[in-house]
Amino acid sequence: xxxxxxxxxxxxxxxxxxxxxxxxxxxxxxxxxxxxxxxxxxxxxxxxxxxxxxxxxxxxxxxxxxxxxxxxxxxxxxxxxxxxxxxxxxxxxxxxxxxxxxxxxxxxxxx
Amino acid sequence: xxxxxxxxxxxxxxxxxxxxxxxxxxxxxxxxxxxxxxxxxxxxxxxxxxxxxxxxxxxxxxxxxxxxxxxxxxxxxxxxxxxxxxxxxxxxxxxxxxxxxxxxxxxxxxxx
Numbered sequence: 001x002x003x004x005x006x007x008x009x010x011x012x013x014x015x016x017x018x019x020x021x022x023x024x025x026x027x028x029x030x031x032x033x034x035x036x037x038x039x040x041x042x043x044x045x046x047x048x049x050x051x052x053x054x055x056x057x058x059x060x061x062x063x064x065x066x067x068x069x070x071x072x073x074x075x076x077x078x079x080x081x082x083x084x085x086x087x088x089x090x091x092x093x094x095x096x097x098x099x100x101x102x103x104x105x106x107x108x109x110x111x
Numbered sequence: 112x113x114x115x116x117x118x119x120x121x122x123x124x125x126x127x128x129x130x131x132x133x134x135x136x137x138x139x140x141x142x143x144x145x146x147x148x149x150x151x152x153x154x155x156x157x158x159x160x161x162x163x164x165x166x167x168x169x170x171x172x173x174x175x176x177x178x179x180x181x182x183x184x185x186x187x188x189x190x191x192x193x194x195x196x197x198x199x200x201x202x203x204x205x206x207x208x209x210x211x212x213x214x215x216x217x218x219x220x221x222x223x
Contacts, residue, residue, distance in 0.1 A: 008151075032210040043201055043214035044154070088153070092210045097142050097161070098169075099212060103153040 003027055006089055006102030014110050019076040023089035023102045026070065030093040030100070033065050035074045038086045038104065047087075048074065079109045113138040117202050117215040124222055130189040132218050134202030142205040143185040144212060145169075145177065147198040154201070160185055192222045 006023045013019055021035075031052055036044035048063040050056045050072075056063045062075040072091075076083055086106045090099040115136040124130050136143065145157040156169030158177040166177050174196060176188045189196055199219050203212040 034211060041217075043216050046211050046213065049211050090212075097205060097208070097210060098144075098156060098159065099210065101154045103151075 001026065003100050004089065004091060004102045007105055008103050010106040010108055012108040012110060013079060015079060015081060017079050017109075019074075019079050019083070019107060019109075021074040021076075021087050021089075021105050021107070023072050023091075024070055025072070025091060025100075027091075027093065027100070028067075028070070030091040032092040033063070033072050034090045034099070035061075035063055036088045036090060038088060040085075044088055081109045081111050083107065084109045115202060115204055115213060115215040117200075117218050119218060120216065121219045122221070124192050124220070126192060126194060126222055128192050130192050130220065132187045132189075132200055132202075132220070134185045134187065134215060135183055136202075136204045136213075136215075137183065138204055138206065138213065139182060140204035140206045140213075141182070142207070142212075143179070144203045144205075145175070145185065145187045146201045146203065147171065147196075148201060148217075149198050157187065157200075158185075189220075194222050196220065197222045 004025045033050045035048040037047045038044040050063045053067045060077045064073040086104040088104040089102040118133045144159045146154045155171045160179040202215040205212045
């Protein structure tokens with residue numbers, strides 16, 4: 001079993017829909033949670049960063065961490081075709097600075 | 112503006128050749144990482160460094176080496192390229208104890 005599980009999709013939704021992307025993890029030591037967005041043939045770019053539990057909002061994006069369930073989510077409101085990309089979750093904990101990555105979910109927003 | 116660059120962006124090489132991929136960052140970050148990304152596998156860590164003269168193996172380090180002689184650069188060397196090393200390679204960096212990593216644009220390597 002992988003430390004971080006993420007459904008690879010693709011997830012296809014109509015423009016304007018609310019999108020929910022999720023990751024589950026097994027290591028209770030994880031404290032730092034990140035979402036990256038990767039456009040085709042580009043490097044991943046940091047989208048959201050959360051420390052420990054709770055919610056964080058940035059414009060149309062909300063990151064949610066539920067440490068009791070070992071479950072993190074990224075919500076995208078009013079989705080746009082420009083949101084079409086692969087979304088990767090990453091997390092870290094303990095004394096090292098490595099990130100443990102999900103496989104990425106490919107998201108397609110249909111106009 | 113600070114940035115992280117990779118070169119070359121595309122490379123085709125033959126089996127058995129030595130190849131070096133360059134990574135240069137102007138963030139002045141202590142931590143640098145090399146990943147490969149393949150369909151179905153996501154990002155896999157090859158090597159990483161927490162400072163000058165420090166290098167460590169990641170989960171897929173066989174056939175690869177790195178050296179860190181200054182803060183800005185972490186070149187990745189494929190000692191004897193194999194077809195299984197055809198992939199997209201990403202370099203990333205992060206500052207000190209901060210966990211967020213910032214990525215370069217990637218190098219697409221094809222080994223024929």
